[in-house]
Amino acid sequence: MARSAYKSMEDFAKACGVSRPTLAKYFNNPQDVKPITRRRIETVLRQSDFEPSSFVRHLSSKMVVNVGIIVPTIYDPFFAKFVSHIEAALRGRDLRPILISSQTAPDLEEEAAERMLDFKVAGIIVAPLGNLSRPGVFDRLKSEIPTVSFDVPLGDDVPFVSNDHRFGMTAMVQYLCRSGEPPVLIEGPHLTDNVLIRQDAYRQCMKAEGHEPLVVDFDRAASWDMERLGREQMRRLLREGLPGKTLLCSNDRIAFGVISAACEAGLKIGREPGDDIRVAGHDDHPLSEYVWPPLTTTAQDTETIAFETVQQLVDVLGAEQRGETIVPRQKRIRSTLMMRRSA
Incomplete structure (x- = not known):
């Protein structure tokens, strides 16, 4: 007679008429389950080629x-x-x-x-x-x-x-609004929903601070090559005219590309008198404090x-x-x- 095959712990547990936790308890120590339950599991086990999941064996x-x-x-x-x-x-x-x-x-x-x-x-x-x-x-x-x-x-x-993306973005927008010109959000590629969470937090906080949100949508194919994408986005904005003098990037890697293009164009970046634009990011990438100028950001507690x-x-x-x-x-x-x- 062909032996039964089960793809997972859940399938085998259903065949035994027990829950997965009970099955795990049996494989850890058969004496920990009731005798009638133990006999039921062992009957099905003898009729199958089932192998318990690795964590139970460990x-x-x-x-x-x-x-x-x-x-x-x-x-x-x-x-x-x-x-x-x-x-x-x-x-x-x-x-x-x-x-x-x-x-x-x-x-x-x-x-x-x-x-x-x-x-x-x-x-x-x-x-x-x-x-x-x-x-x-x-x-x-x-x-x-x-x-x-x-x-x-x-x-x-x-x-x-x-990370609490909503909390971090809100804190950054409040800081930028209260220390200078309200920020324009420079989007990154929509690789995860974290981008949309940050954008929504930006919009809500800008309205709460009494400003109209302004988002520069991402206009390239999604890619993890974010520094390049950020630089291309900034070059385009420089050609068409910057939408503001405070640029809040959806993550630090986009900000690195923005800073690269701004320096290439001869702009001064920073919060000191005489600087042309401010640039901020999100995440506290390990290199963010070593670029020039060091990047204002929100640090994920990794x-x-x-x-x-x-x-x-x-x-x-x-x-x-x-x-x-x-x-x-x-x-x-x-x-x-x-x-x-x-x-």
């Missing part, structure tokens, strides 16, 4: 626990900084990180998700590509391995930690975001081990205004 055998990390890129020092903090937080809990970069390519992101399943990691931390991700690319991963996302959410069923992301994964793993279900939480960490020479 916990029950006391093996080294591997945790996968998928990020859009490590070429960008901003994500490299996140990864460094996540790795440190994992090692502090005796968890071993395995990193794959999707290199900003949807096909490589899909491949990364498949590789993590092959590696049989105990848990996964993901920063998705966002709007470039293929539909359902992480569905199987989420169903088989405890998953937590940061920067971009994976849905209401997955714990998520992020260390706290990384710590909270790892903590959420540890909480999920612990709940699965105990046979419990926890409600996925979304947590947003406030940023800090960094006032520097550029604005």
Whole structure:
């Protein structure tokens, strides 16, 4: 007789007539479940080729626990900084990180998700590509391995930690309005919904400050090559006429390109008397304090975001081990205004 095949813990749990947490509890220690439940699981197990998910095997055998990390890129020092903090937080809990970069390519992101399943990691931390991700690319991963996302959410069923983009943008707009000419927002590519959240916060805050919002829409194909895109956008604005003298960029990398084009045109950037324009960004990219002039921005608390992301994964793993279900939480960490020479 052909043995039954099950694609995931959920499928196998349904066949046994138990919940996934109960199944995880059985695989961690069969004596922890009621005898009638144990017999039911073992009957279905004998009739199938089912292999328990990797995190259960790790916990029950006391093996080294591997945790996968998928990020859009490590070429960008901003994500490299996140990864460094996540790795440190994992090692502090005796968890071993395995990193794959999707290199900003949807096909490589899909491949990364498949590789993590092959590696049989105990848990996964993901920063998705966002709007470039293929539909359902992480569905199987989420169903088989405890998953937590940061920067971009994976849905209401997955714990998520992020910067509070609305808070940071509001703080920046208030500062710029009260220290000089109201800002014009220079959009970046719509790679994630974070761009739209920041734009909405800008519009609301400008109105609250008594000013009409002015957004320079992004007019290029979406790309992660943001410094180039920012420079091209600024060159176009210089040809057509600047819409204002305070330019608030949707992220620091766009601001780097804007500063490059402004310097190329001979403009003085800064908040001192005699300067031509002010430029500000968002995120506190690791290079933002080293460009000239140093960039005024809002600093994401990358260390706290990384710590909270790892903590959420540890909480999920612990709940699965105990046979419990926890409600996925979304947590947003406030940023800090960094006032520097550029604005």
